[in-house]
Each structure stands twice: as structure tokens, then as C-alpha cells.
Amino acid sequence: MNIPLFFSLTIHFLFLEETFKKMKNILFATVLALSMLSCATKQEADVIVYNAKIYTVDADFSKGNSIAIKDGKFLAVGDKEKIFQDFNAANQLDAEGKTIVPGLIDAHCHFYGLGLNQQVVDLVGTSSFEEILEKVVAFQKENPTNFIRGRGWDQNDWETKTFPTKDKLDSLFPDTPVALERVDGHAYLVNKKALELAGIDGTTEVNGGEIVTKSGRPTGVLVDNPMxxxxxxxxxxxxxxQIQALKAAEQLCFNYGLTTVNDAGLNKSTIELIDSLQQTGDLSIRVYAMISNTAENLDYYLDKGIIKTDRLNVRSVKVYGDGALGSRGAALKEPYSDHDGHFGAMITPVHDIESLAERIAATEYQMNTHAIGDSANVVVLRAYEKALAGKKDRRWKVEHAQVVSEDDFDYFAKGIIPSVQPTHATSDMYWAEDRLGPDRVEGAYAFKKLLDKAGIVALGTDFPVERVSPFLTFYAAVARQDLEEYPEGGFQMKDALSREETLKGMTIWAAYSNFEEAEKGSIEVGKVADFVILSDDIMTIPANRIPSIKAEQVFVDGKQVK
Incomplete structure (x- = not known):
């Protein structure tokens, strides 16, 4: 063998080996640097939720499958690959293909009242006056009290659909006052002891309601203002x-995916209690608080101006125009079809509504007025139009807008928002025509027509008048049937809403009606991370399955509350 050649080749191979090692080290360092650079360019999120079917409810009603959350707000919304490419998060949640929607908003309810109702006799769903008496007797045995209260009865659900009288309550509770509230909150049945304490007899007169009498003596039924x-x-x-009531109501709402509630009528002391509990972290739900129309509330809040925190918004006044249709307290232009000569009544006189509208219009506050009957609706709509002349973007609401005359729908095209409760239609449909007649009922529960005029509708439940579940709201809006799928084909389906319209009414449109559309109501970058993971796809499953949907996980500010 040629020795010089051997040494030459050996040296050459050694040189190549050393060169290869250097290149390998450089390549490894390069890969490591690129990897570190890639990690360095990723943003840190608090939470990433992926593998979901997300309805963002943005302007395009777009969809996504993953979201990143930071500091309680949505950081990004999009596809899983892009989210994980751009973000890191120690907390990751696989949604396993479940549907996600924005945190649901109940645009009209009685949140505090719901909590208090957990502490009284539950009369919802009772089918007879005898059943009511049994429940009251049982409650008093288990929870002895010196003043018995209950809520939820509805004589329209009984075989004999007439108001009860106090006689049997008098015999059962001669020394204990009893006040049983009708399901709509617009009538009481009280016993003799309660009447005596309240100073009510056959000569008592109260404007804006009725003390029902027989042979000159009170029957025990009080409608609206006499209550x-x-x-x-x-x-x-x-x-x-009070604290126990608020916490109980919050848990019930979270159980159904509600992250914001519009409480339609609160006093200063309750609003301040809610605020204090939110500030200490003892209450997480967001509250849009409508102040009750009292002199004390108006003088304090209208002078003070809007009060806004992350979880509380005080900028509106709740006014009662008239009563309810079920108790024949709604103010109608023509007499009730099933009660000759009876027109219902305005709870707040027409002149007072007009002067109140002028006073509120001079402030930043919103006026939200309960109006059920066609007479009450036109009174409120005319007062709004006059008071808001020349003013823009005031977003005043008509709460319920339940019976509207054909000629009066156009008022809603002038910036007035209808705030409606779809389950009222499916609760009232059995007897609504009896009250209104076949022609007038056509203008009742006209959600689609109101939407066409106003451009938006804010949707709520009015709980505890109705059940808390927003899924019943959704079902009633799109199917307009009860849980037995009655009536076949739906009730006055010309005014049903589409699923997209309904979801908007429970999220972004409700947020808009509260002046909060920039911060909530859709899953978009920069908005608060309030969202719900549902058990089923509310936008595609058969309508008859909507009521059984569950809010499996609920998040407020990106933190799980259920």
C-alpha cells in the first residue's frame, strides 16, 4: 500500500469528520434558535378553548373552533391551528366538538325577586285553588312565619277560570296575614287579616288598579296599585x-347560561347591595339595573348620572304603564272580549308618563316602560316620540309591547326598542283570543313585525313570571309551541323569529339595548370573555329538542362559574 497516500486519505477523512461535526452543531443551534424564536413570538394566554363549534354572533355571524383568553377578555377567535401557532396557555380546554355561544343576556327579568321567591310558597303550576290551599298549609307547618307569602298561581290554569276569594284562607288562617301573588306579579289574593292590617275595606279607593268586591265587600283579590x-x-x-336571595338567584341564572340580567325595577338599597357584593367577589353575575320609578330613586340617580362598573350598569328607569292581560289589568282601547265594559287600567296616569318622559329625556337615562295593552302601548309610544324629538341614540324601550294596534307599529321604526318575552306568547295563547277577540289578537306577541320595524328585539323571560330557562325563550321564539308541541304548526307563526334572530336577541341585540354592545354580546377580540358551552347545537337540532339543552359550562371573564 502506498503509505503517503494512506496518510493523505486519513487526514482528509478526519478533516471531513470535523467539518461535519461543526455543520451539525451549527444546524442544531440554528434549529434551536428558530424554535426559541418561535416560542418567543407566541403570546401567553390564560386559557385556550379548542375543538368547539363557536357561534361568535359578530356582524357576519361567523363561526370558529377555538378561542384564546387573556385577563378576562377574548384575545383571539379562529381556527385551532392558528390559535396554537400564535398562543401558549397553561390552561387548555378541549370542548370536544360542543357548541359555544356568547354569554346569554336576559333583557327583562326580576333577578332579586327570583331570589326572594325561593323563600315563599311556590304556587307555580298549581291546577286548582284547593291545591294552593294545600301548599300554603304545608309550607306554614314546615316554615312557621307571622306573615305568609306565596307566588305563582294562575286562575287560567284551573278548571274554573275565575278569581278565587279569601273565604277559605280566612278559615284556615284567621290570625295570620296571607298574601299570595299571581304568577304575573299583578294581582294578590289576601285574607281578611291582611286586609285589616292594610286598612282595606269596601270603601277603599286606589287609582291604577282594582280592589275586587262582591256585594260591597273585598273578595281578597287586589289588582296592581292596591297591592x-x-x-x-x-x-x-x-x-x-337579601344576600341569600341574590346568591340563590345568581346560581339559578348561571345554571342556565345567563351571564347578564336586566332587573326590571330595583330600589337604591338593593342596587347598592348588589354593587357591594360584586365588588367583594361574592356576586359574579352582571346586572343591568333599571331603577324603580319612585321619587327617592329618581331624585338620587337622575342627578347623580350613569353609574357603571365592570358588572353593574345603572342608567335606566323602569316605569309601569298598565297591568297584565291575564289579570285583565292591561289597558285596552276597546273592552275586553270576555268582560263587557272592562278596559283594564293605567297604573301610571297618562299625564305622569308624559311628564316623566320629559324629565328623563333631559338626562342621560333610558326610559323602559311596561306596556301590555294596545292603549298603554300607544300612550307610551306617543310620550317617547314627543320627549325624544331631536335627540339621537337614546335606545328607550317598551317592555313587553304585547298588544299593539296596526297603526302603532310604525313608532318602533323611530329608534324605540321592543323588549319582549317569547314565553309570554306560549303561556297566554290558550286564552289570549278570549281576552282580545280574533282581530285584536293578530297584533299581539308580534315579535317578527316588531323586529322588522325596529331592526332589533331584545329578548328576555320576565322570570319569575316565567321560568328562568333561556332555552324555553329560544324555543318559544322559533317554534311558538308549548312543551307538548301544541298547537300543531305553532301559534301565529307569521311572527316567529329565525334561530339567528333569536340568538342575536339574547346576546348582541340585548347588549345593544343596554349600551353595552362594545363590551359584550358576541365573541370578539377585546370583549369580555363571557360564554357558554352547550350540550347541543342550538342552531341545528330539531326544535322540539331545544328546551332540553343544558348549559354544561358557563364562563364570566374567562373564569368558570358553572
């Missing part, structure tokens, strides 16, 4: 009871 005489003598809940 306040009983409230004045009833024991007031202490602070501990």
Missing part, C-alpha cells in the same frame, strides 16, 4: 335574607 297597601305592612327582608 302596595299590603306591601307596606308586610315584614321587610333583612340584609342576610
Amino acid at each position: 302596595a297597601l299590603v306591601d307596606q305592612v308586610a315584614p321587610k327582608p333583612n340584609r342576610s335574607t
Whole structure:
């Protein structure tokens, strides 16, 4: 063998080996650097939720499958690959293909009242007056009290659809006052003891309602304003009871995916309690608080101006125009079809509504007025039009807008928002035509027509008048049937809403009606991370399955609350 050649080749191979090692090290360092650079360019998120079917409810009603959350707000929305390419998060949640929607908003309810109702006799769904009496007797045995309260009866659900009288309550509870509230909150049945404490007899007169009498004596039924005489003598809940009520209501709402509630009528003390509990972290739900129309509330809040925190918004006044259709307290232009000569009544006189509208229009506050009957609706709509002349973007609402005359729908094309509750239609449809007649009922529960005029509708439940579930709201809006799928084909389907319209009404449109569309109501970058993971796809499953949907996980500010 040629020795010089051997040494030459050996040296050459050694040189190549050393060169290869250097190149390998450089390549490894390059890959490592690129990897570190890639990690360095990723943003840190608090939470990533992926593998979902997300309805963002943005302007395009677009969809996604993953979201990143940071500091309680949506950081990104899009496809899983892009989200994981751009973000890191120690907390990751696989949604396993489940549907996600924005946190649901109940645009009209009685949140505090719901909590208090957990502490009284539950009369919802009772099918007879005898069943009511049984429940009251049983409640008093288990929870002895010196003033018995209950809520939820509806004589329209009984075989004999007439108001009850106090006689049997008098014999069962001769020394204990009893006040049983009708399901709509617009009538009481009270016993003799309660009447005596309230100073009510056959000569008592109260404007804006009715003390029902027979042979000149009170039957025990009080409709609308006379109810306040009983409230004045009833024991007031202490602070501990109030806190317990608010927490109980919050849990019920979270169980159904509600992250914001519009409480339609609160006093200053309750609003301040809600605020304090939110500030200490004892209450997480967001509350749009409508102040009750009292002199004390108006003088304080209208002068103080809007109060806004991350979870509380106080910028509106709740006014009662008239009563309810079920108790024949709704103010109608023509007499009730099933009660000759009876027109219902305005709770707040026409002149007072007009002057109140002028006063509120001079502030930043919104006016939200309960109007059920066609007479009450036109009174409110005319007062709004006059007071808002020359003013823009005030977003005043008509709460319920339940019976509207054909000529009056156009008022809603002038910036007035209808705030409606779809389950009222499916609760009332059995007897609504009896009250209104075949022609007038055509203008009742006209959600689609109201939407066409106003451009939006804000949707709520009015709980505890109706059940808390927003899925019943959704079902009633799109199917307009009860849980037995009655009536076949739906009730007045010309005014049903589409699923997209309904979801908007429970999210972005409700947020808009609260002046909060820039911060909530859709899953978009920069908005608060309020969202719900549903058990089923609410936008595609058969309509009859919508009521059984569950809110499996609920998030407020990106933190799980259910």
C-alpha cells in the first residue's frame, strides 16, 4: 500500500469528520434558535378553548373552533391551528366538538325577586285553588312565619277560570296575614287579616288598579296599585335574607347560561347591595339595573348620572304603564272580549308618563316602560316620540309591547326598542283570543313585525313570571309551541323569529339595548370573555329538542362559574 497516500486519505477523512461535526452543531443551534424564536413570538394566554363549534354572533355571524383568553377578555377567535401557532396557555380546554355561544343576556327579568321567591310558597303550576290551599298549609307547618307569602298561581290554569276569594284562607288562617301573588306579579289574593292590617275595606279607593268586591265587600283579590297597601305592612327582608336571595338567584341564572340580567325595577338599597357584593367577589353575575320609578330613586340617580362598573350598569328607569292581560289589568282601547265594559287600567296616569318622559329625556337615562295593552302601548309610544324629538341614540324601550294596534307599529321604526318575552306568547295563547277577540289578537306577541320595524328585539323571560330557562325563550321564539308541541304548526307563526334572530336577541341585540354592545354580546377580540358551552347545537337540532339543552359550562371573564 502506498503509505503517503494512506496518510493523505486519513487526514482528509478526519478533516471531513470535523467539518461535519461543526455543520451539525451549527444546524442544531440554528434549529434551536428558530424554535426559541418561535416560542418567543407566541403570546401567553390564560386559557385556550379548542375543538368547539363557536357561534361568535359578530356582524357576519361567523363561526370558529377555538378561542384564546387573556385577563378576562377574548384575545383571539379562529381556527385551532392558528390559535396554537400564535398562543401558549397553561390552561387548555378541549370542548370536544360542543357548541359555544356568547354569554346569554336576559333583557327583562326580576333577578332579586327570583331570589326572594325561593323563600315563599311556590304556587307555580298549581291546577286548582284547593291545591294552593294545600301548599300554603304545608309550607306554614314546615316554615312557621307571622306573615305568609306565596307566588305563582294562575286562575287560567284551573278548571274554573275565575278569581278565587279569601273565604277559605280566612278559615284556615284567621290570625295570620296571607298574601299570595299571581304568577304575573299583578294581582294578590289576601285574607281578611291582611286586609285589616292594610286598612282595606269596601270603601277603599286606589287609582291604577282594582280592589275586587262582591256585594260591597273585598273578595281578597287586589289588582296592581292596591297591592302596595299590603306591601307596606308586610315584614321587610333583612340584609342576610337579601344576600341569600341574590346568591340563590345568581346560581339559578348561571345554571342556565345567563351571564347578564336586566332587573326590571330595583330600589337604591338593593342596587347598592348588589354593587357591594360584586365588588367583594361574592356576586359574579352582571346586572343591568333599571331603577324603580319612585321619587327617592329618581331624585338620587337622575342627578347623580350613569353609574357603571365592570358588572353593574345603572342608567335606566323602569316605569309601569298598565297591568297584565291575564289579570285583565292591561289597558285596552276597546273592552275586553270576555268582560263587557272592562278596559283594564293605567297604573301610571297618562299625564305622569308624559311628564316623566320629559324629565328623563333631559338626562342621560333610558326610559323602559311596561306596556301590555294596545292603549298603554300607544300612550307610551306617543310620550317617547314627543320627549325624544331631536335627540339621537337614546335606545328607550317598551317592555313587553304585547298588544299593539296596526297603526302603532310604525313608532318602533323611530329608534324605540321592543323588549319582549317569547314565553309570554306560549303561556297566554290558550286564552289570549278570549281576552282580545280574533282581530285584536293578530297584533299581539308580534315579535317578527316588531323586529322588522325596529331592526332589533331584545329578548328576555320576565322570570319569575316565567321560568328562568333561556332555552324555553329560544324555543318559544322559533317554534311558538308549548312543551307538548301544541298547537300543531305553532301559534301565529307569521311572527316567529329565525334561530339567528333569536340568538342575536339574547346576546348582541340585548347588549345593544343596554349600551353595552362594545363590551359584550358576541365573541370578539377585546370583549369580555363571557360564554357558554352547550350540550347541543342550538342552531341545528330539531326544535322540539331545544328546551332540553343544558348549559354544561358557563364562563364570566374567562373564569368558570358553572
